[in-house]
Amino acid sequence: MAVRVGAAAVVLGTTAAMVPGQASAATDQASGTPSPYAFADGALRVQGARSTGDAAPLKPGEVYKSSLPGHGKVNYRLDLDATSNAYVSVTAVPSPDSTVSVIDGVKVTVQDAEGNTCSDDNTNFGAARSPHPVAAWGMREISPNRPLCRKPGAYYVSVERVDPQGEGSSPDAWDLELVAMTEPRTARTGATGAPEVWNSATPQPLQGDARHREGGAGFTGATPLGQGVWRDDIRPGQTLFYAVPVDWGQQLSVTADLGSSETGATGYTADALDLTLYNPARGDVADVGVGYTGGQRSGSLPPLPPVGHANRYSATSQVSAMRFAGSYYLVAHLSEGVADTFGDGPFKMTLRVTVSGEPRGGPEYAGESVPEGVFEVSEQDREAAVEGVAASGDTAMRALAVGGIGTGSALLVGLGVWSLLARRRTAA
Secondary structure, three states: OOOEOOOOOEEOOOOOOOOOHHHHHHOOOOOOOOOOOOOOOOOOEEOOOOOHHOOOOOOOOOEEEEEEEEOOOEEEEEOOOOOOOEEEEEEEEEOOOOOOOOOEEEEEEEEOOOOOOEEEEEEOOOOOOOOOEEEEEEEEEEEEEOOOOOOEEEEEEEEEEEEOOOOOOOOOOOOEEEEEEOOOOEOOOOOOOOOOOOOOOOOOOOOOOOOEEEOEEOOOOOEOOEEEEEEEEEOOOOOOEEEEEEEOOOOEEEEEEOOOOOOOOOOEEEEEEEEEOOOOOOOEEEEEEEEEOOOOOEEEEOOOOOOOOHHHHOHHHHOOOOOOOOEEEEOOOOOOOOOHHHOOOOOEEEEEEEEEOOOOOOOEEOOOOOOOOOOOOOOHHHHHHHHOOOOOOOOHHHHHHHHHOOHHHHHHHHHHHHHHHHHHHHOO
């Protein structure tokens, strides 16, 4: 049984004291423990089951918060029809005090009621061995190329650690954020093979003066970015989230620069800056690790194809993941090991984002996705990418965060107003 969690926002006039998607982060910071991830405000608390027979259902369109023990699997259930594609993404959030091995991470497997494996995916922490939020996804596809997993009924999502007993991995539990989505079938039968020709040349990084754009602390609170050169400050151990709208037929390329250290120290940190691209279903697309010696360094995501429905038929995971339009997430993490040699920072990070090609018409879907509009780019999304304010969020609430007012300060002010009003009502 799912229980709704999340803190209520205190509203001062037209300005709210809690930014959407950052309730959990504010709570952790108030208790004195910095949170590495901002869970979606209003997420549903759900308990993962050891047996699939006890698995709680995940409803498409909802966001859930759960936990993953140090050993063993936890299971959840999806109740699906016989026509829609379904995707589920699991973001694992180790504590900043955790220790992790190079290959440790999170693994997600989807099976049908008969035990057939529909998909499996895993993501690890890499050579830096720096604990940070990582996501893996699973899917049930209705495809002529996939004879299994077509029946309606119960499907099971199992989540486990990749290497729970690896050298250097601590056995503590991790927090989880889960989100499920559905994609309707197309009204007409289209191509059943991936495009064979696309521009796979490494693009030149975008040039120009950088504009400051502060990253979010989670998928829900990801800061919109459009084409341009963007700069942000990042500290060791910190993970920043950005959302780039990419429409059908458009091609995305990203280069990340890490500025030189101000301390003048020398040394080397492997994969100091990790930049990962996730698609609108929060599925892992590609990543790049940038080693750091104290001087400026740069790295680019590998060439990616234009967004196209037929990409899903490719045997290459990077091509297959570029299967729908929508917000693609850039997630940047600076290894906590950077602080050991080069100090606590902050360090200057520049993202050079290029979205090339004119938007094209997408597939004719025979229905709506859940949540609605997740696999498309609206005019509001494009405007948000220019302004840096989420299209689905309240402008006044976002302005509070952008204006630099801390959530804790805003809550104190809000509680003061609430107390004053209560005293006035009592006097009356």
